Amino acid sequence: MKPIRIALTKGRLEKDTVEMFERLGYDCTAIREKGRRLILPVAGTNLEIVLAKAADVATYVDNGVCDIGVVGKDTIMEMGGTFYEVADLGFGKCRFALALPQGVDFYEGYHTRRIASKYVNVARGFFERKNMDVSIVKIEGSVELAPILGLSDAIVDIVETGTTLRENGLVVAEYICDVSARLIVNIASLKLRKAEIEPLIARIEDYLAGEETE
Numbered sequence: 001m002k003p004i005r006i007a008l009t010k011g012r013l014e015k016d017t018v019e020m021f022e023r024l025g026y027d028c029t030a031i032r033e034k035g036r037r038l039i040l041p042v043a044g045t046n047l048e049i050v051l052a053k054a055a056d057v058a059t060y061v062d063n064g065v066c067d068i069g070v071v072g073k074d075t076i077m078e079m080g081g082t083f084y085e086v087a088d089l090g091f092g093k094c095r096f097a098l099a100l101p102q103g104v105d106f107y108e109g110y111h112t113r114r115i116a117s118k119y120v121n122v123a124r125g126f127f128e129r130k131n132m133d134v135s136i137v138k139i140e141g142s143v144e145l146a147p148i149l150g151l152s153d154a155i156v157d158i159v160e161t162g163t164t165l166r167e168n169g170l171v172v173a174e175y176i177c178d179v180s181a182r183l184i185v186n187i188a189s190l191k192l193r194k195a196e197i198e199p200l201i202a203r204i205e206d207y208l209a210g211e212e213t214e
């Protein structure tokens with residue numbers, strides 16, 4: 001029988017995701033000792049872990065080459081995609097915010113604001129809801145640089161501790177929404193492999209409910 005493929009986001013979410021699967025009772029030795037391997041078995045199960053970048057996790061689950069994924073709500077909001085979002089996993093917590101140099105009033109004056117972001121769709125949606133015409137410029141990382149260097153008036157980015165903003169002279173003008181890791185499931189997989197996937201989701205939900213009452 002074809003394994004159930006679970007795509008995990010490499011990087012910041014990886015440690016918490018592996019810890020969650022270990023607490024669920026899965027043997028994650030292969031993932032912990034992965035070296036440069038990107039597809040790892042979970043011993044004693046029919047599960048296979050795929051390690052991918054956030055946006056690719058969403059793409060693989062959307063296309064059905066992975067059945068399940070763990071990915072940030074930020075990526076889901078930015079990329080869209082057609083899959084079920086079945087659980088908030090409670091880790092990878094941060095927020096989307098509009099931020100700008102300290103002492104600047106974002107709303108003063110009438111010029112079209114320039115916004116830098118890695119999340120151009122999230123930024124566009126935020127300003128559309130405000131009926132504000134802005135110009136958005138895509139930046140790939142260290143977005144905080146853009147207003148400092150004079151490329152933009154403000155940024156839309158993830159804020160967790162606020163350290164990156166603070167150490168670069170920026171402040172939050174407005175929080176946009178909360179972000180955390182989500183469990184996503186391919187629509188066809190949930191239908192076709194219901195007997196295998198539903199118990200796994202139930203196990204994760206029980207674990208999350210237990211965590212809440214701890």
Ligand SMILES: Nc1ncnc2c1ncn2[C@@H]1O[C@H](COP(=O)(O)OP(=O)(O)OP(=O)(O)O)[C@@H](O)[C@H]1O
Binds near residue numbers: 075092180
């Ligand atoms: N500061 C943060 N605090 C908490 N969660 C974060 C933070 N930054 C990112 N995340 C979450 O972790 C996910 C993965 O982020 P990570 O920085 O590892 O990869 P990335 O955003 O693809 O960037 P990179 O190009 O550096 O790999 C993000 O999509 C988001 O959900």
Ligand SMILES: O=P(O)(O)OC[C@H]1O[C@H](OP(=O)(O)OP(=O)(O)O)[C@H](O)[C@@H]1O
Binds near residue numbers: 140
């Ligand atoms: O509020 P903080 O705790 O400081 O975290 C926020 C920072 O974390 C993320 O960056 P990341 O480290 O992923 O690097 P990037 O800017 O290259 O995406 C985000 O883009 C912020 O820069």
